[in-house]
Amino acid sequence: MKPQLNEQQLNELAKDLDAIRDEVMADVGERDAKYIRRIIRLHRTLEIGGRVMMPFGFIPPVFAAAVASLGIAKIIENMEIGHNVMHGQYDWMNDPSLHSQTYEWDTVCTGDSWRRTHNYEHHTYTNVIGKDRDYGYAVLRLSDDVKWNPLHLFQFANYLMLSVFFQWGVGLHELESERIRRREIKLSDKKAFLKDFFRKGGRQAFKDYVFFPLLTFPVFPVVLAGNVSANLIRNLWSSTVIFCGHFTEDAETFSEASIENESRGQWYLRQLTGSSNFTGSKWVHILSGHLSHQIEHHVFPDMPAHRYREIAPRVEAICHKYGLKYNTGSFGRQYWTVLKRIGQFSLPDRVRARLPAQVA
Amino acid sequence: MLSTMNTRAPLRWLGKQLFNREDPGAFFDPLLAALNPMWVRGYVPARLQDVVDEARDTRSFHLRPSPRWQGFEAGQHVNIIVEANGVRHHRTFTIASSPRQWERDGSITLTIKRLPGGRITNWMHDNLRGGEIVGVSEAFGEFDLPEAEIPLLYIAGGSGITPVLSHLATLANRDFRAPVTLLYYVRSQADVIGAETLYALAARWPALTLKIFKTEEDGDGALLNDRHLDAVPGIRARQVYLCGPKGLMDLAGNLLSQFGIRESQIQSTFFSAPSAVAADTPLGGEVTFGKSSKSVESGGDAPLLEIAEAAELKPAYGCRMGICHQCSCRKTSGTVVNRLTGKPSGPGEETIQLCISVPQGPVTVDL
Ligand code: FES
Numbered sequence: 001m002k003p004q005l006n007e008q009q010l011n012e013l014a015k016d017l018d019a020i021r022d023e024v025m026a027d028v029g030e031r032d033a034k035y036i037r038r039i040i041r042l043h044r045t046l047e048i049g050g051r052v053m054m055p056f057g058f059i060p061p062v063f064a065a066a067v068a069s070l071g072i073a074k075i076i077e078n079m080e081i082g083h084n085v086m087h088g089q090y091d092w093m094n095d096p097s098l099h100s101q102t103y104e105w106d107t108v109c110t111g112d113s114w115r116r117t118h119n120y121e122h123h124t125y126t127n128v129i130g131k132d133r134d135y136g137y138a139v140l141r142l143s144d145d146v147k148w149n150p151l152h153l154f155q156f157a158n159y160l161m162l163s164v165f166f167q168w169g170v171g172l173h174e175l176e177s178e179r180i181r182r183r184e185i186k187l188s189d190k191k192a193f194l195k196d197f198f199r200k201g202g203r204q205a206f207k208d209y210v211f212f213p214l215l216t217f218p219v220f221p222v223v224l225a226g227n228v229s230a231n232l233i234r235n236l237w238s239s240t241v242i243f244c245g246h247f248t249e250d251a252e253t254f255s256e257a258s259i260e261n262e263s264r265g266q267w268y269l270r271q272l273t274g275s276s277n278f279t280g281s282k283w284v285h286i287l288s289g290h291l292s293h294q295i296e297h298h299v300f301p302d303m304p305a306h307r308y309r310e311i312a313p314r315v316e317a318i319c320h321k322y323g324l325k326y327n328t329g330s331f332g333r334q335y336w337t338v339l340k341r342i343g344q345f346s347l348p349d350r351v352r353a354r355l356p357a358q359v360a
Numbered sequence: 361m362l363s364t365m366n367t368r369a370p371l372r373w374l375g376k377q378l379f380n381r382e383d384p385g386a387f388f389d390p391l392l393a394a395l396n397p398m399w400v401r402g403y404v405p406a407r408l409q410d411v412v413d414e415a416r417d418t419r420s421f422h423l424r425p426s427p428r429w430q431g432f433e434a435g436q437h438v439n440i441i442v443e444a445n446g447v448r449h450h451r452t453f454t455i456a457s458s459p460r461q462w463e464r465d466g467s468i469t470l471t472i473k474r475l476p477g478g479r480i481t482n483w484m485h486d487n488l489r490g491g492e493i494v495g496v497s498e499a500f501g502e503f504d505l506p507e508a509e510i511p512l513l514y515i516a517g518g519s520g521i522t523p524v525l526s527h528l529a530t531l532a533n534r535d536f537r538a539p540v541t542l543l544y545y546v547r548s549q550a551d552v553i554g555a556e557t558l559y560a561l562a563a564r565w566p567a568l569t570l571k572i573f574k575t576e577e578d579g580d581g582a583l584l585n586d587r588h589l590d591a592v593p594g595i596r597a598r599q600v601y602l603c604g605p606k607g608l609m610d611l612a613g614n615l616l617s618q619f620g621i622r623e624s625q626i627q628s629t630f631f632s633a634p635s636a637v638a639a640d641t642p643l644g645g646e647v648t649f650g651k652s653s654k655s656v657e658s659g660g661d662a663p664l665l666e667i668a669e670a671a672e673l674k675p676a677y678g679c680r681m682g683i684c685h686q687c688s689c690r691k692t693s694g695t696v697v698n699r700l701t702g703k704p705s706g707p708g709e710e711t712i713q714l715c716i717s718v719p720q721g722p723v724t725v726d727l
Contacts, residue, residue: 030445033447041394044391088685092711093448094710100711115685115686119685203380207377211377
């Protein structure tokens with residue numbers, strides 16, 4: 001159901017949300033700088049610890065510890081540091097190593113590509129069909145907007161593959177392979193992108209699969225296996241978090257025409273209706289880069305993310321005030337709806353219509 | 361190994377592959393900073409040895425930069441990097457001590473006056489104490505010492521004395537024989553910066569003639585005028601160094617040309633911490649694009665992104681509404697107002713979003 005707000009309500013919605021934003025941004029300072037620096041220290045410690053322990057991974061408990069340490073390091077770097085820094089959440093600190101436009105993260109996708117496809121396209125055109133390609137990552141059918149075809153029957157397997165190789169999938173996102181297949185664009189249009197992709201992908205593969213194993217040559221199979229596992233953990237976790245943020249239930253979709261001359265209120269509304277949160281302990285939030293607060297993140301993408309936890313009750317109250325759904329639930333429940341949704345949309349519409357419990 | 365990582369090419373290349381950054385050594389900074397802040401690689405750290413009162417509202421900060429700092433010439437400036445309330449600030453100050461002092465004990469002195477309304481100078485006075493660490497840039501600036509032994513005239517005002525102190529100490533050490541005259545303009549005796557150094561120099565170095573004018577205590581005659589210049593023997597043959605507030609420099613320039621002194625004989629410099637524009641300054645102002653050395657006038661509430669595009673530059677942008685930070689770029693000086701919050705920025709170097717930043721007075725951006 002499309003939430004209907006009249007112009008006056010939209011203006012008030014914008015005012016209410018702006019008030020939160022102004023209040024928090026005026027308060028941003030020392031505490032936030034300390035927070036992110038602490039997280040960065042934790043990341044460095046875990047990464048160094050993981051790399052140092054890995055060659056001793058022939059002792060099974062050490063292997064487990066090393067993989068966990070390196071895997072969690074990568075998760076923290078990608079989610080709580082990289083993603084958030086690149087959104088400009090810490091630009092105000094004026095620290096060149098935390099600058100949104102030059103930060104480069106520890107994953108295959110280049111920072112530049114991510115800044116274009118995610119920070120700009122996805123966050124500006126959230127849920128606008130045809131402009132927001134994060135919607136199903138152009139690989140999965142997650143709404144009626146995509147016509148069913150028999151290949152969709154296998155999309156669950158596709159989803160698993162996407163999760164396992166998530167960093168490569170995200171890295172290739174900007175290739176827009178679906179548009180190349182449809183012959184809307186040519187592969188040669190993407191030369192510059194591919195060059196960057198191979199450079200960065202090569203760099204990541206070299207580090208984890210060549211350099212560190214060779215450095216510890218006699219035990220290289222252990223190190224190689226450990227590094228693969230750490231990357232796998234990160235891939236599974238980050239893809240799961242991201243799917244829980246957007247694909248739990250039918251999000252409202254918008255057409256390109258409808259967002260022309262959009263007011264701030266309409267923009268806020270679009271952000272609120274397309275995201276979902278999940279609950280959890282402090283560490284679940286940190287490891288998800290606070291994308292567990294996807295709703296708050298979409299409304300205030302450049303606010304230091306650990307603040308989302310603090311403002312969440314107020315955002316929820318605003319949603320209730322305007323009769324908007326504030327989609328939240330436990331991690332398990334939200335993930336279950338994602339899986340159901342992937343499964344159900346893999347079926348032809350006729351079959352799906354007969355399923356007992358509709359997702360949306 | 362850490363120090364070589366920034367200098368040796370193959371290691372540097374490897375570091376880039378492993379740490380995804382141009383300055384791989386700085387990857388460890390967050391840990392190093394916790395162990396010993398003098399070990400960081402991202403900037404040159406300097407330890408504050410002590411802070412002493414120098415004159416009214418003025419303190420001298422004695423710093424000892426890490427050994428990899430490359431030194432300076434008398435009269436040069438450095439940028440100091442301090443972190444206040446989580447935000448990193450850069451401010452330019454002139455080194456008041458001589459290179460000789462640095463060679464002897466590795467220390468430099470910055471003499472800094474509180475600026476009324478200046479956020480950082482006041483913060484430094486209130487918060488920096490001995491033992492603390494700040495960052496320093498390499499030295500820059502061309503207020504060079506004379507190469508030959510020729511008669512010199514220094515005209516300095518207020519805190520503009522700092523490069524002159526460095527010059528004079530260096531010349532005295534060199535046993536410079538040609539006559540040197542300093543005309544120093546301050547409000548009152550309490551405002552004399554480097555008084556001890558100056559009197560000691562005058563006592564032991566016969567070439568120096570020191571004249572201090574206290575404009576508030578000594579009446580109108582103490583303001584710079586042609587009689588002061590007349591009293592300088594052989595003024596036409598002197599090389600002149602000017603350093604002080606703009607009003608004094610302009611006045612000195614006029615008078616000197618009346619005395620027939622050529623532009624080429626005069627060198628001037630002045631760096632004071634930039635201060636915020638008055639809150640009621642109208643929006644708009646001259647925008648200088650540093651990298652492309654273009655400069656345009658802007659008016660009203662046009663944001664920098666549009667101003668840059670009108671000047672035929674092509675800065676990166678995305679949403680044009682302040683969300684995506686694609687347009688983030690360095691502002692090197694000036695104040696901008698954030699369109700979304702209506703709040704003015706600080707006057708120093710920092711990152712801003714072009715699409716929502718409106719100049720308030722003259723602004724320089726790195727485009
Ligand atoms: S263009 Fe998106 S923040 Fe300026």
